[in-house]
Amino acid sequence: MSIDLDMKEIHDIFFEESEEGIDVMESGLLGLEPGNADPELINTIFRAAHSIKGGAATFGFTAISEFTHGVETLLDQLRSNQRAVSEDLIEVLLGAVDCVRGMLAALKDDAELDLNSVTECQEKINALLGSTSVSATPESAAESNEIVALGSGVKVWDIEFRPDANIFKTGNEPVRIFRELESLGKLHVVAELSGDTEFDSVDPESCYCGWFLELEADVDAGAIEAAFEWVKEQCELKIHCRNLQADVTADTGAVESANTVAQLEPPKSESNVAKPAAAPAAASRDSGSIRVNxxxxxxxxxxxxxxxxxxxxxxxxxxxxxxxxxxxxxxxxxxxxxxxxxxxxxxxxxxRMLPISSSFSRFKRLVRDISSKLGKKVELVLSGEDTELDKTVLEKMSDPLVHLVRNSLDHGIEMPEQRLAAGKPEVGTLKLSAYHEGGSIVIEVEDDGAGLNAKRIHQIAIERGVVSETEQLSEEQIHHLIFQPGFSTAEAVSDLSGRGVGMDVVRRNIADLGGRIDIHSEQGKGSCLKIRLPLTLAILDGQLVRVGDDVYIFSLRSIVETVLVPPNQIKRLAGGSVVYRLREDYIPVVRLRERFNLNCSAPRKTYLESDGELMVVVESDGKRLGLFVDELLDQQQVVIKSLEENYMPVTGLAGATILGDGNVAMIIDVPGLVRDAGDAKANDSNAA
Amino acid sequence: MTSEYSNSPDDQLSAGDANQYLTFVLNGEEYGVEILRVQGIQGWDTVTPIPNSPDFVLGVMNLRGAIVPIIDLRKRFNMEAIPHGPTTVIIVVKVESADKPRTIGMVVDGVSEVYRLDDANIQALPEVGAGGVSSDYVKGLSTVDEKMLILLNIDKLFSGNELNHDAPAHMAKTA
Structure with a gap:
């Protein structure tokens, strides 16, 4: 039935919009502080809740609309300053957000819902509202549809349609329904006005009519019901077939208390005539749509x-x-x-490129929940949120990141007392950052917690036979043991982490994306997990420079400054290394012409009167490096293309790109150059 | 600017195509590559040099959005360099190396013909090197109209190792 298909599409849109609304509510709630009721923020949350409620009501997902109604009432009270923002309230509302999310997911997948959590949450909301029955049960409820079993031949259907007064407010138009019915067969419509209405008190937006319809058509009750699909929660509908002797009455069970799961399941009639509109298909797919700036x-x-x-x-x-x-x-x-x-x-x-902020922002909630559950105090610091990643990579990175963050919270950051005893600030810091480095995208999860206990890890590894007792391992090698399958050092297995099915899966997921994960940890000071992902599709904000005859590109992010250097300021050290005194620090200097063995016809470009040169100061990993270039050109976004694909990796280059004129330009691997310079003269100079 | 002679390996191929060879001229000799490997023939265009690459790698070129390395075959085979003339072209070939397929452009003096050669007409290379090319890279020799054709094994010629900086060590022993 085509109408089923259409409904499915519309339902999908509803789900998608509601999920967005839920996200808006969640991030809004996380931004609320007790005692500080930002009216703009509350309004945003309220509007999101309201749209979800409205949408759910339109589509007859009564459970959601009723549930959201309570939330909306609470928010309305916040909005009108009848209620103050409290920690408790935020907690309850966040719980409610989870509930609605669960309800939506259950509806979408046609799955069972965790009834208890919904009831529990509803009770909390009710308690806050100070009433036990927050519109949980609509009165004029259960429309009992009389549905007739399948038959053949032209049938005459009597349909009694009495919509609720507010039917127009949900955007429904009875005439359309009638037209739909007309397409099925011959239709005769009689309107009936409810008697007790004074003209002066008529609300023009309300419906005071009921209709009797007579339909001659060779259809079954399901087809007629389908026409009323949009409004069936908001009307009394009786469908009766004259041709048949006995009416088979079936309760469609559409409207019941908001706390039951019944209406989350599509209405079912005994004769199975009424088809559920929201078919289960395509439920467990990845979100197929994308939000684009x-x-x-x-x-x-x-x-x-x-x-x-x-x-x-x-x-x-x-x-x-x-x-x-x-x-x-x-x-x-x-x-x-x-x-x-x-x-x-x-x-x-x-x-296809999305900023990683969409993934990072989820962690605000996660960190808040987990830290309060564990009784730890944690501050989440995010940086590089606008680093762009391919959508697919972003989606696949989400789970591993959640895992790492949980690990850090669970095992890394200590309880406040322990932290104080260790001379650290009471509030732990968890830092999530993302940036481009050396042809990769790096995502770091860093905490200032206890760090890895190398001794203990080694001991466990020996116990489990991962390594032999005699094997000598460096501290770094020991740290990497945590990526072995089935390895966990948690004293007790919590429901957060510690089952030892974590890090190896994380590592595998990252490897599947062509990336790798490294760990740096210092006992007592904290750990840093560094994920490197390739950027086959990544976009870079580039600074174009000319070196010799060719154009090279720096990542704008890596450039600290550019300086004009008079020749006498460059110092040559024993061993051939060259340094420049930049204000207080000596930084190593590299001539790109020499580094890349460029055999160029263009003469070196000089500035100032006395043979001065242009130097770009770049930074990576806290270390700085000066690079001589001939000229600064434009800044532009470039698409990074791999040199490896058809050639091979080249030291000093992160890849190549195609410029506006169709020519290829090389992208400089700043971290690589900085590392090389550091290796060559680690002792001579260090700007860090 | 770009004359294209496209015959991608994905095309439906008849049995006959498998035995067709595109020949080109290099330093007076005629060389051949399997036509199914040829992705196109490209006029000379700007090439961006790759730092610290072997001298026979002229650089990379933008070929419909892909970054393709361009190899000077004369330099590759230690032949005398000549300036690019009007017939100088880049033959873009697909190379199947151990790890992955790659697209590579090779600069030749000029394209010549397309020949259909049966396996029976192809002989193995005698022990001596042929032209300036080491026997490793030659699939065989053939004769058409009293002309000798040197059929190249481009998979070996452009394998990952050969593109490496040490590659010239394997180079031609004759001259």
């Missing part, structure tokens, strides 16, 4: 616009044929077309 879409549309202009320009030259000037015009046009096409391709790729 409007700027990216605008850029794409701009390009498409330019493409159309170029096309018409080319068409004109095509018509002019052999006329003078047409040839060069055509050539120019083609060049423009080539550029636009390439830019269009890159813009389209950009759309």
């Amino acid at each position: 409007i700027d990216k879409i605008d850029a794409l549309l701009n390009l498409v616009g330019e493409l159309v202009i170029t096309q018409s320009m080319l068409a004109r030259f095509g018509e002019d044929g052999g006329e003078r000037g047409a040839k060069s015009g055509l050539r120019d046009g083609l060049m423009v077309l080539e550029r636009h096409t390439r830019e269009l391709q890159e813009s389209a790729m950009q759309i």
Whole structure:
């Protein structure tokens, strides 16, 4: 039945929007502080809750709409300052958000719902509201549809349709339903006005009508019901077939108390005629849609616009044929077309790139929940949230990251008393950061907790036979033992972590993405887990520079400053290394021309009167390096392309990209160069 | 600017195509590669040099969005370098090396013909080197109209190791 399909699509949209609404509510609630009721924030949360409620009511997901109603009431009281923001309230509301999320998920997957948690949460909300029955049970409830079993031949159906007064407010239009019915067969409609209405008191937005419909059609009750699908929670509907002797009455069980799971399941009739509209299909897929920054879409549309202009320009030259000037015009046009096409391709790729903030922001909630559960005090610090990652990579990284964060909270950061005893601040810090480095994207999870206990890890590894007793391992090697399957040092297995099925899975997931994970830990000071992911599709904010005859690209992020250096400021040390005194520090200096063995025809570009040179100071891992270049050119976003794909990795280069003119430019691997410089003269200079 | 002669390996291939060879001229000799490996023929264009690469790797080029290394075959085979003339072209080939397929462009003096050669017409290389090319990289020799064709084994010629900096050690022993 086509209507089923349509409903499914619409339901999907509802789910998607509601999930977004839930996220908005959650992040809003996390931003609320006790005693500080930011009206804008509360309004945002309220609006999200309201939309979910409205949507759920429209689609007849009564459980959700009723449940959200309580939440909405609470929020409304917050909004009108009848209630103060308290820690308890936020907790309850966050719980409610989880409930609604669970309900949505259950509906979507057609699965059973954890009834207890919903009831529990409802009770908490009710307790806060000071009433035990917050519109949990709508009065004029159960519409009992009389449904007739399947038959054949033209049947005459009597349909009694009495909508609730507020039916128009949910955007439903009875005339459309009637039209739908008309498409099934011959329809006769009689309207009936409810008697007790004074004209003066009529609310123009309410419905005071009921209808009697007579339908002659060879259809079953399900088809008729389907027409009322949108409104069936908001009306009294009786469907009766005249042709049949006895009516088979089936309770569709559509409206019951908000606390039961019944209405989460699609209504079922005994004769199975009424088909559930929300079919279970396609439930467990990855979210198939993507949220794109409007700027990216605008850029794409701009390009498409330019493409159309170029096309018409080319068409004109095509018509002019052999006329003078047409040839060069055509050539120019083609060049423009080539550029636009390439830019269009890159813009389209950009759309797949999402800032990692969408993944990071989830951790605010996670950290809050887990730390309060464990009685620890933790501050979450995020950085590099606008680093862009391919959507697929982002989705696949989500679980491993959750795992690492949980581990840090559970095993890493100590209880407040222990922290104080160890001379650390009471509040632990968990730092999540993301950045580009050396042709990779790095995500770090860093805590200032207890760090890894190398001795204990080694001991357990020996006990479990992972390593032999005689084997000598460096501290770093021991740290890496935690990535072995089945390894866990947790004293007690908690429900958070410690079952030893963690780190090896994390490592495998990351390896599947072509990345790797490293750990640096110092006992008593904390641990840092560093995930490196390749950036086959990554976009880089680049600074274009000229070195010799060629254009090279620095990541804008890595550049600290650029300075003009007079020649006498460069000091040559024994062993050939070169340093420059940048204010207080000596930093190593590399001439890219020499480093890359460039055999270039262009002379070195000098500045100032006396042979001064242009130096770009870059930083990686806290170490700085000066690089001589000839000229600074534009800044632009570039798509990083791999050199390995058709050639091989090149030291000093993170990849290549294609510039606007179609030429290839190399991207400089700043961290690699900094590391090399550090290795070569670790003792001579160190800016860190 | 870009003349294209495209015959991708994905195309439906008849049995005959498998035995067709595209030949090109290099230092007066005629060389052949299997036509199914040829992705296209490209006019000379700007090449961006790769730092610290062997001298026969001229650099990389943008080929419809892919970064493709360009190899100068004359330099690769230690032949005398000549300036690029009007017939100089880049033949873009697909190379199957151990780890992954790669696309590589090779600069040659000019393209010549397409020949259909039966396996029977291809002989193994005698012990001596042929032209300036080590026998490792030669699949065999063939004769068409009294002309000798040197059929190259590009998989070996452009394998990952050969592109490495030490590669010239394997190079031609003759000259």
